[in-house]
Each structure stands twice: as structure tokens, then as C-alpha cells.
Amino acid sequence: MSQPKQPQQVLQLKKPQYALGYWQKVSLSIWLIALVILPFADIEIVNFDPFLELTRMVNGLVTPDFFATEYLLQAIMQTVNFAIIGVCLGLVLGAPLALIYQHPLVSSCCAFLRAIHEIFWALLFLQVFGLSPLTGILAISIPFAATFARVFHDIINQSSDSPLEIIDRRADIISRFTYGKIAQVMPQLINYTRYRFECALRSSAVLGFIGMPTLGFYMETAFRQGNYSEGAALLIIFIALIGTIRYWCPPKLLGVYLVIACVTLVDIPKVDSSLLVRFITQDILPPAIANAATLAEVQWSSLMTWFSALLSEQAIPGAIATITLALLALAATHFISLSTHMIASKHLWPAPLTWLGQFILLVGRSVPEYILAFIFLMLLGPSMLPAIVALAIHNGCVIAYLAVKQSNAIAPQQIQISKLNQFNYHIMPTIYPSMMALLFYRFEIIVRETAVFGILGIMTLGFYIDSSFSEIRYSNALVLITCTALLNVAIDIISRRLLKFEQTSQTSC
């Protein structure tokens, strides 16, 4: 330290040198990586006169038209139905898997299933079940089941073993497990399930973008076609729906809602098993294999050309764009979550202001990224920037929302320091590790969510997958989806290796 010595210093204490702490290193490296890749990323700002369209958007927002959408009640109901049935089915499939999740095969299968975005699941099931509610429900429940398996496993693992010792040794294994292990983590499991229900509502709405009869169906059309008053009304309804979950869907009523959901679900058309057979034996096979009569006739060279062209022209450029976008979004999310956590913390502001902060968090995490990116596309032009901003706002608000829940529970220290110091030197250090854990957990989700922007035209893997579906080349789509999933699994493994902290998976979404 080259600071000049102060003459009046009474104690001859050297100014202590602190090594960078673990979290400082991690935070710095996030930003360093972002800075390094920034010059290679496409973040050009193009806007000549966005104001004509922005004025129309703002006009729409202040004059929401709640009567413009046909079958609005049905859409709200189906959004809820898909979410409830999807979560329940996810629980049924996922909870048992949590018990055997320690097996590497199970955990990697789950990571693979989780890595595929609901939209892609839905696009795949669409080929087999058509526009049936089954498509939407399965698209939600499969990735949700894989997530439940992992998180429930983590929660059960973190529970204490001591209750087991009190239970009579003659008790059977199921009772011992139920009362010794599950009983103590039950509140956590229920809490997490409740949180996932909120996520399911969002997923359910997003599935509307590709044709499920949920709120997203009308929301996407309204925004795409410039009917902003209708779009604003749908957004308001959706945000209100998510913001009031705890009032209209307490866990006790979940069963009742499930029954209602099953009764009011749109009709499920007959499942035609020949479609499944056709999908597996023809659609998803590469053209070289599907066109050949026998295995001997398969032209392996043309198969190789097909595969290598697909890899070099679509999968690799797509994967690079996906990773670039995700890493930049990670840094931006870090920034947004820190700043939005601050505006909603009760340790800094009086109560009414924190309500405002909470409201901002609610809006930020409820508005689908697709819609956010859509708005920023008008403002910033067609680069990666709108997607980065949209991802950062959405994920930053989710992290801040969860972090505020934790930090508001921290008791302030009873010493005379200013609120700002209290926040900076007591609250933040306490909350920061779990915030960072959340951030890295969200990274997996950010990578998944880049898919959605592909549909908006940003050249991530999602873009190429969407193109394959629209060109009816399911074999290409399947290869690309597999690449996406493998990429996610790889990222998951790497981030776990690099960051050897317990992932508090209270919180994935």
C-alpha cells in the first residue's frame, strides 16, 4: 500500500491487507468473463425512430382493454389448469425419483430432461398428440418432474438424521423414513412445491406462444399484431394472477383445484398411437435412414454429410451464440439482482417504499421474457442486447424476490449504525452467498431460456430448432435439441465443479 503515513497516527497499526475473498473472486470473474466476450458479442444499438411505436405501446399500457380478448375467462382457466395438473403430475413422477437421485444414471437423465425448454417439449409432443391439452401438461410436467427430483433429493439430504435415532428400531423402513426424514422437511417441500406452482403458471402462459389455449396465446398475438391495449390488459391479468397466488391457491385447496382443473380442462382428443409410431420410426430419423428400406441400404456417407452440415452450420454457431448470450446475461442478472434487492429491502426503506419495490419485483418476474425482449427490440434494435436485458430483468427479479424473502428475515444488529451501513456490512454479507448460489442456479435456467429468444430471431440454438420445426425437419430439430440439452448438462457439471458450494436449491425455477 503506497498510502503516505499519517503523522498523527497513534497506534502503529499497518493498514491490513485482505486477500480477495471467495465471493469477491467469483463475482469479479463473472464480470471479467463478460468483459472479455463483450467485444465479440453482437450488441449493436440500432434505433432511428422507435418513438412512434413506443408511444403506441405506452398508450396501450395506460388504456388496457379487458374486453378485446375473446374467451378470456377460458384462457385464464386453462392457464391455471395446465399449471396445476402439470405440477401434480410432475410431483407424482418426480418425488419417487428424488429417493434414487443419488444414482448417476438417474441424476444425469434428470439433468438432460430438465435442460430441454418447455416450448421444445411442447413442439415435440405437438407432433404426437396434436393440439391436445396432453401436449401442454406433459411439456410442463416432464421438466418439472426432473427438477422436483433434484430439489427434493437435496432437501431430504440436508435434513438431520437425529430423529431417525429416536424412532423405535422395530419400525418398518417406510415408517422410519416417513417420520424420521420426510416429516422434518415437509414444510420445505410444500413451500418449494408452492413456488414451483408459480413457475408452472408462467410456463403454462408461455406455452400459449406456440398454440396452447392459455393466456400466452392471446398475449403473443396481441403484441405481435400491435394491439397493445389488449396486450396490456392480458399482462395485467397475468401479473395479478401470479401476485395473488397465495390468496386464491393456498396449499390446502390445491386438491380441490386439481379436481376442478380436471373437470374443466379442454377436451382431450383420442390419442392415436400410430402417430407416435410414425414419429419414432420416420419423423425423427435422419433423411438418409428414413428413406432407406433396410439397414444395409443406408448411405452412411450421406448421413455423415447431413450430420456434419447440421453441426457446423447450425449447432456450433447456435451453441456459441447461446453461451455468449447466457454469460452476458449472467453478469447483467448479477447487477439487476443486487440493485433490485436493494430497492425492496425493508432494512433500507420504510414499509410503503418496500411495497413499491416488491411490486417492481412482481412485475419484473411475471412478465414473460419474450414480451420484455419484444419491447426492448423496438428500443434497442435487433441485436443480442434486448435478450440480455430481458433475461437480466426477469432473472434478476426472481433472485431478488427470493433474496428479499431471506434478508427480511434477518434481525438487524442492535448497534448504532446507519441503515446504509447496516445494509452493507451486516445484511449483504449474510445474504450474499445464498444470492450467488441462486445466481448460479439461475444460470442453468438462463441457458434454457435463451431458447425463447430464438423464436424472436436471435440466432441461439433455439432459433435453429424453431426453424427446423417450421421446415418440418424433425430429425434436425431432435439433433439440435439434444445438443442444447447436452450443452446444459455440461454447463451444470462445470459450474458444480468450479463452485464447490452447496447449491441451495430452494429456489430453482
Place this chain on the structure above:
Amino acid sequence: MKTLTKLLTLCALTLSLFVGANTNAATFTFTAIPDADESQLRTRFEKVALYLSEQLGIEVKYVPVKSYSAAVTAFRNNQVQLAWFGGLSGVQARRLVPGSQAIAQGYEDQFFKSYFIAHYSTGLELSDSFPAITDKTFTFGSKGSTSGRLMPQYYIEQHLKQKPQQAFKRVGFSGDHNRTIVQVQSGTYQVGAVNYKVWDSALAAGKIDTNKVKVIWQSPTYPDYQWTIRADVEANFGVGFADKVQAALLNMNSPELLKSFPRSAFIKAENKDFQPVEDVAKQIGLID
């Protein structure tokens, strides 16, 4: 644990509901995505369904879909037996369902065209020759659109001798003709390709500021939208059913119904009318 058990039971019940649910097989189902206004889709097309049901004497249902590829999937899977397809999606659908027939097209669809539009900052003006748009930023409409993607891409490749990705500084897919107009008008993209009918009606509705965006080129004409019906309707709904549907479509003359598409009238069409579309799609590699 009790809640969990309850949940399990209810989920099992849910699953059991899935089995055996069935819809009436004798319902004739169709889908349609209009090229312009997609608001109030069901309300408008349920009127068309009612009309068809009166004409055909059977129950007719309308299924709303979100994209051309979803319409093709529904048609292929026999979830809909009749569909109002774009040029390209019709070709894709008929390739996937052998024997299916194009039976009617809009009057305007015999000589459809695309407009290339440009932001004023490019300085491009309307001309008869293909405009100098190399190295500009360019947006198509939806990926599966004939007038917003297939034909424009074909003419670009014809004139610039390059794939769009190489010819332009940036290529986008706005997803919709209206978006294309908005994005070029705001300068997000410099040039775009748009369905001429959507442009004309947006212009008439006063949604376009012609100081900001103007038409710089119009493409030669090509066939576009058409009604396509599955081959197996004859087996399921009686001999001569396809002809009955065709007659009902050709006789549809209520302006209110036609406005939903929007077309002035429907005329006869057959598969070979759309051969040019198929050739172009093969040439630019959209179908094998």
C-alpha cells in the same frame, strides 16, 4: 404426508380421466390463419364454421392455430381435415398427406405478390429493377410464410446470387407482416419483405407513415393461399364430400365471412397451380 397421499390419489384420478376421453369422430374440423388480422380469431372463424355446417349438413368445428407449421401438423395428424394454407404450408401439407387436394383459392391468390419496403434513411426509391440492397439489414416475416419469406428469399437469391445471410448485414424474422412494417418503419431493419395485401390495408388504415417507410420494389406474381382438403374425407364423410366442400367454399359470398380471410371471393384451384411454389421451395432448400 397426508397432503402428498391426497395429491397422489388425485393425480392418479387425473390420469384415469385421460384414458377414454374421446371426441366425436363425425365432426368435420378445419383451421385457418388469416394473413392480416389475427384478433378475435375464433369468434370470426366460428361464423365460417357455422356457414359450412349449414351447407354441408354436418357439424363443423374451427380449431385456432398459432403458426403455419402447427396448421400443417394438425392437417397431417388428421386433427383438421380442411385448412386454409399459405402457398408454402399447403405444399408441405400435401407432400405429407398423399392424395390431399387444393380445392379453392382466393381470387387474389392467383396473382399474389410481395413488396420490398425500406426505411427512408436508406435513400432507396421505388423502381422497376431489383433494388440495391446488398449489405443492408433485412427482415423477412414469419419463417414459414410464402409472401414474407419464401418468394422474397427466392428473388434475393436470383438477383444477388447469394444466400440472404451472406448478402445482408443482418437478417431477421419479424414473425408477422405487421411486425415487418413496424420494424422497418422504426428503422430497426433497413429493408423488409411484406405481403402486399397487408401493406395495402395498413396503408388504408393510416398505420403507415410514408415519410418513414416506402415500397421500393414489387415482386412478380405467384400463387399463394388456398384451401386444401384431406383425401380420406370421402371415406369418413361420404363419397363426393370434397366436391360438396368445394362448392360450399366457392359459394361463400357473404362479405362478412370473406373479410375474415380477407379475400374478395374463392375460386377453383388444383394442386398443379402451386407447382411454382414447390419448385421455388426446393430451389432455396426449404424442402428436400
